[in-house]
Amino acid sequence: MTPAAYLALVLTVGAVCQLVAYRLRIPSILLLLVAGFGLGQLLSPEKLLGRDVLFAGVSLAVAVILFEGSLSLRFRDLRGLSRSVWRLCTVTVALAWVLITSAAMVAGLPWELALLVGALLVVTGPTVIAPIVRQLRPTRRVSSMLRWEGIVVDPIGAVLALLVFQAIIVGGSEGALATAGLTLVRTVVVATVLSVAVGALLEVALRRYVIPDFLEGVCFLAAAVGAFVLSGALQPDSGLLTVTMLGIYLANRPGLRLEHVREFKENLQILIVGTLFVLLAGRVTPAQVVEVAPTAVVFVTLLVLVVRPASVWLGLLGTEASRAERTLMAFMAPRGIVAASVTSVFALEIEHAAERASERALRGGETPVETLALEADAERLRSLVVESADLVPLVFVTIVVTVAVYGLGVGRLAERLGLATTTPNGVLFAGASTWARQAAEVLGRLGVPTLLVSLAPSEVMQARLAGLRVERTHILSEYAVEDMELAGIGSLVAATYDDDSNSTAVKEFGRTLGSRQTYQLSRQGVGSKDTQRTASRLTGQIAFDPPLTAPELERRVREGMQVRHTRLTDKHSLAQFEEREPDAVHLFTVTGRTARVVTVADPAPQTGVTLVALVRPRV
Template sequence: MLAVGALCQLAAYRLRIPSILLLLVAGFALGQVVSPESILGRDVLFGGVSLAVGIILFEGSLSLRFRELRGLSRSVWRLCSVTVLIAWVLITAAAMVAGVEWELALLVGALLVVTGPTVIAPIVRQLRPTRRVSSMLRWEGIVVDPIGAVLAVLVFQAIIVGGSEGAFTTAAVTLARTVGISAVLTLVIGGLLELAMRRHVIPDFLEGVAFLAGAVGALVLSNQLQAESGLLTVTMLGIYLANRPGLRLEHVREFKENLQVLIVGTLFVLLAGRVTPAEVVAVAPTALVFVVLLILVVRPASVWLSLLGTEATRAERTLMAFMAPRGIVAAAVTSIFALEIDHAAERAAEEADLGGETPLETLALEADAERLQALVEASADLVPLVFVTIVVTVAVYGLGVGRLAERLGLATTTPNGVLFAGAPTWARQAAEMLNGLGVPTLLVSLAPGEVSQARMAGLRVERTHILSEYAVEDMELAGIGSLVAATFDDDTNSTAAREFGRTLGSQHSYQLRRQGVGTRSTQRTATRLTAPVAFDPPLSAPELEQLVREGMQVRRTKLTEQHTLAQFRERQPDAVQLFYVQGGRAQVVTADGTTPPSGVTLVTLVRPRREM
């Protein structure tokens, strides 16, 4: 399972498609050969699924910081409350239109109000939307997951109890217990973890393991005190820890990110393996009507109604209205509730066989057993219905949202821009040249002179340090595909390249050649502390600045079959090759890379006295 999950995610990355599609297809295919339950057993399977989902939500909630909500607080609040209620009502109605029994329709509505980090994160990573859109998607995806799970628990218990008065009382008590238990455990376990971190009780290499143990312990204890409350607990715990001032969680986040990728791949393969072709075929007509209503009616209506009068722009509301893929929480919780309905029916049948103290009580027990047995039969299509919903929504949103986001100007599926750390003269000239070739650029500098000259040239520039909290976590990077760290501080360049490599990819993060580093092993900088060196020949910041003072300027040259790279080098032997642009995408030239001999536009630092 681990190998299949890893291979599917690698293939999806290369093909630039949502990994969940391949994971579901692979799991569905493997499930026809061997059932996950036959290997693990039903109890182990669902126990493991519950733990895994909790870990995923904890990892996602560790990335939710309240400062991201500046200018978006009302929008995010509405998405996590009003949108959920409207969606629940509309999804329930859509399920009933598709032919689902009204009790199960209420449960389906609660289960499918969620989106989730397992489907949102890969799409956001591929889509690279604006910070505002990314924040709204992540907050909704992570926070609504436990809300949907708790709502499903309330609906489930109300269905099992039966009767409006008893159902309402049960739901109210369950909700109060769930929120109270989650809040208390969050404060206690979160406080203990925070205290251990601040007093350095936990060594660096055990931070990830310690936080994982804390999250799992909170999940299990919460579920023991109140069924299915653990997801809300771990989400609140993650948000609490993520927003504690001065608490450094880099080791924890890195550990959890790697673990989350592993878990997601395994979970989707396992859960998809429980669905048979016959079940999918049987539910297909109902599922297709249901999914069409979800995509074309439910999501747009719930988003537009809830976000009216908020800070969200018209373009942002439009994109959010067509972005609601369902993920692992919907699949996992649906499977668990389908099993719980079976258990409830079995218990009711046993109680009916034993009889009550009076004939009326016996008749009531028998009627309740018959009601639950009918519910079991009606719920047989619940898991395949949700399975089809997940596949179709991931396919539609994952494959189609990129084009919509680009048309709305909120994202790009092919980020080709260049971020310059530092704004020396040659970098400003290169940015102007790239802009003229249709490549977006962003310069980051603290030097007032560099910033003012960049603004006078009409360039996009941010006045901040490249390693500031704002630059690393909040700066708008939509459209940016690579980094050139070009400050006069080599250590800043190396650190910036490694830090932004997490977002842009290490293969797209470059630094200038370090100054005064020898070739002996005692003088060379450790490989893990450096990044790929930009340009050919590779030069340091002072060397590039000296060339500019000598009169060299940034120019562009179209390489053709008549004027090839070899001919250019012959005519300009002292030129510094900076970038080549092909198909609107800029690629940083390196000494050990390969520049196409023709068919590209070469951006170089040359002496202008020679004709290009």
């Protein structure tokens, strides 16, 4: 098979796995790893692509992922959480490193490799956190903590692993500490200077409209990749820290609009994640997994049951994080692509270091003592190469098990703690007019959570008097779009009197809820001619059957119609209901505690649901 055909196959497998995982509501990483592992037994990525090309591509892809993730890290999201996030990225990391190192030594790894594994596995990562958060949809506080920890700790783990690696290669406590300290200083200085310089240039270019809209994503990608490569040239393995700091710098510049960049990067990240996991999983063989299994069982068990809970509870002690939040964080640490890729790179670097040491030993030193020292160092590194053969499969097993345990189990835990729901079934109303308040009351009695959003003081006051959950803000305000709590909400009905706001809200919230779950009222005064109709891409699904405008719905309420619910059964079907209520407006159907918006294209079924409709008053 040619490299082009192989890459096409990998892309296809990655896309299919992510689609199937979405339908099955399971972490996509699991399917990607299993598929990559199976494909790797038939086709070796290293043989088809070459080791140098493979690792170069992996390194660039990981840089893009971290840059994309860091663009979402805004300091304002840390309101009320700054101490918790700071502890997660410092104290918790240090505790985790010590505990993971200890667990690795208990599992049988030599202390040098145990230190390296400890540094590699302090990370979680956006590639595994983001899909779980997208599926779980936890509270804003939990989501912020998970995202900040996942993205910021990745480069910290990579730098920490680099320092440990340098110390291992140098050998000797004094030389190792001096080398590690110098490396750390250089890494931080290079990353800081480059990220601020490149970020400032991009900011100026964006504010002065030097870059056209359609090229923003491409230019920012090129800048991030260029900064990553330049940083690595100035100080090896400093690139991940550089791109992460660059993303955080840009995300927190006031008034800087990055919508085009974020949208471009989000799509690219999904593509890259699918490809990377398939490629890296393909490098592991069944024999390697079987050989490392006894060590992996002990190690991963300690990781899940001891290391993560202890490091989180101790690290977050005395912070603003609630007991429930600490509990959820203690059982949420899946490992991702950074752990896999950096481990593969360092395993290869250990081999290169051993080869270089052997060459120096063959050349000999100036004195017999120096020659003996060079030979001893070469022997030490050769033995380390043998011992490090299990590094990649051990981390592979760790990724699979932690993704499975946390990804499949965290949903129930989050629901019990009241911090998320795996089946969001609530309805968000943009607008709080009379019929919307009545609908929210009826849905609430049926066990469906609702949220009303309105700027009108009278609507907000009446909603609060009715005991409804309401936010006084505009549906397109920065607070509503980016900060409003949407845990438990599954669909949107944009029902304001402003049709343009409704259409924009549908598109904006479609990114979070999915376009399939966002609806708007019928637009006012729209004719049937092409010159009068709104472009289809600028409007969402039209809610209700029959579809009515906001003034028409309010007029019917003024005429005395009310929102009520009716159970549709074999004895009282939809047809019988329509015969009795010919003027009814079908709004929602409720099954269990899940509401579905009724539309002309997707009408209410004849039986088996509870119909929520606007009907004439009972005589």
